[in-house]
Amino acid sequence: ARTGLSEPDPSGQKTEEPVDAHEEPARTSSDRSAETAAEKSFDLSTFNLVVRVARMLERRAESALSGQPKFPEKPGNLIGGGPFIVSVGPREIVAYPRAAALLNEVKDRLAGADRAAEDLLLAADLERMLDGGPAAKEYLAQLGDTTSPEIAERRSQLLRSVLYQELAANQEDPTTILGELDNLSRTPRERGRFLQLKSAVELRHNKFAEALESASEFAKLDLPGLLPSPTDPTHLMSAHSWLASQSDELRAGLMRIGPRPSVGVSLRAESEQQAVLKSGDRKELERFLAVHPADRFTDAVRQRLAEVLTKAGEIQRAELLLIQGQRSPTPETRQSAALLLARLWDSTGMAEEAAELLAQQTNPRLDDFPAGSLTRLAYDRLQGATKPIDRVRISQTFKEHCDRELDDAYTNASRPFVMRPTSPFQLIDRGSSTPAEISIVDRLTGSIVETLHLPSPYTGSVVASVSQVGHFLPLGSRGALHGVSLLERDRDKPMWTTSPPQIALDVEPALVGPSGPTFCVYQSHGNLFVLDPGTGKILWQRSDLDPQSGLSGDPIRGIFGDERVLVVLAADHLAYTAYNTATGQEIRQGRLDNESRQTSERRTFGRCLMYVTAEEANRHVRIWDSLSDRLLYDRAISDRLLVKETSEEEVAVVCDDCTLQIVDGRTGAVRVTQSLTPREVQSACQLAIFR
Helix, strand or coil, rough: CCCCCCCCCCCCCCCCCCCHHHHHHCCCCCHHHHHHHHHHHHCCHHHHCCCCCCHHHHHHHHHHHCCCCCCCCCCHHHHHCCCCEEECCCCEEEEEEEEEHHHHHHHHHHCCCCCCCCHHHHHHHHHCCCHHHHHHHHHHHHCCCCCCCHHHHHHHHHHHHHHHHHHHHHCCCHHHHHHHHHHHHHHHHHHHHHHHHHHEEEEEEECHHHHHHHHHHHHHHCCCCEEECCCCCEEEHHHHHHHHHHHHHHHHHHHHHHHHHHHHHHHHHHHHHHHHHHHCCCCHHHHHHHHHCCCHHHHHHHHHHHHHHCCCHHHHHHHHHHHHCCCCHHHHHHHHHHHHHEEEHHHHCCHHHHHHHHHHHCCCHHHHHHCCCHHHHHHHHHHCCCCCCCCCCCCCCCCHHHHHHHHHHHHCCCEEEECCCCCCEEECCCCCCCCCCEEEEEEECEEEEEEECCCCEEECCCCCHHHCCCCEEEEEEEEEEEECCCCCCCCCCCCCCECCCCCCCCCCEEEEEECCCEEEEECCCCCEEEEEECCHHHHHHCCCCCCCCCCHHCCEEEEEEECCCCEEEECCCCEEEEEEECCEEEEEEEECCHHHHHHHEEECCEEEEEEEECCCCCCCCEEEECCCCEEEEEECCCCCCCCCCCCCCCCEECCCCEEEEECCCCCCEEEEEEEEHHHHHCCCCCCCCCC
């Protein structure tokens, strides 16, 4: 039953207002004592409101409402009172019956001669909500097999829900329940949920081979969209992310138990690897990588998939896979991935980049490139540059004498992108139209090779130097997330665009966070999205962020991380939450040192944060690893505060003992040490590093 706060009575009669306390009829002493006891467990005003609404609804439930009541889409403030749950909204008060009271009413109807199927379903659902699983099964059994398809489907849904409850309560011997659920799970979504629970049970009982089989079967379903997390309603994850979480749990279980179960799992993984390598089927290769995202059998499959994608013209996806191979712990994998990447760049006209990559290899295999090719010529020039020189001549050509189109692009530019120094391209927003026109300039030739069109306004230009991965660049706009490929330059638009419904009405463009070959991060107010940079599919998302946290508080370092952990800093720049980058599961919450509050002195190196303590005397430079939650580097520094990034992975620090150190920002290891004199340190105002 419900009543509008200002609506007329649907029956045409005058709406009866709730009776105030001073208008209530006389009550006996026993009534007063009972009410006094009840008031002790309720706030006085809340209790009076519940009493007045309940009495009013009881008096006019039949006469005030005609037909089926229309309940609001979302309840208001909920108050418990007697047999009701009262929802107090901005325009109406709605009284919902409690489950127990409604169940008694349904039981009274079922006691009669006419036992409607709807009543049996409702009774079973109410018993399920009240943890009466066996009773719910009894009601569902009374429906039989002669019901309509709609009733049969609802019966199956309720029976699955009851079985899932029993499975959660009976973790010792779930075999019978799993068998029943297997028979009841028919659609892909139903099979997916069943396999998720089945795999969790198998991992809990150390049945690792069976859990791997369940994960493989789950991957074959190719479930689209996002799945709700079983433990967190604000966390949605794709099937790919769920498989990554299962792989993490499988590896953790194997490490906990010992080497014996690992043999069977490894044999199965190796057998699957050989099968997919032999088939060369794209879908099978992708599924194998989803089920086995990080083990020793993935390297060969990843490179095989890169070759398949290259032949299909998906150059950017292939590059991202090969960059993953370059980060493999196996030297052979790194070498072969680098050679494949050099060939890919050579085929797309990136001869100088291909030559530089070959020059870094111990065995560049130059025979794979024709003697007169641009890559071989560029490689020969690099080798010639290593010879000693006697003199250098520097010449300059003013832009007025350059290409007219290039001159116009720079003259009318609203904002150049902050690209990496080694990037072969410079992006320039012409700032003259909507959608935005962005010129892609080849830095080596000084020519505009393509024009990219993007929705305006957009974000990501000022963080391009840290968000760019290979030739992939993430950008954000109002209600949309974009991935741009500088390899596939023939496109005049982003490689992909994803528009999550949660940010469709946002006025401000989505903010761009860190990226890697397997992830790219975006934030829009309280929503956090992690996407696959190769496809633009959402891997996972969370809707529980403080809108002032993360990139909203610090667009450069508000969110940082790598392929293993992602850190979101709170609005105070000290509290943080760490998430698993592949799955979105929360790892922990914590707080940085109070001495690290000077955000202007912070630098990020993947998942590591470098900061300078805020004390005026005895300042320290510290590098904190967010995955292990420990300091990798902690040294007192000169009072001149001489700290400077030397590259994407290194920082130069002048210590308090006048020692110059070049420190690896990802490991804290000291790569170079050079002693300086006190005079050199005291007379210095900044560091400038040249490689």
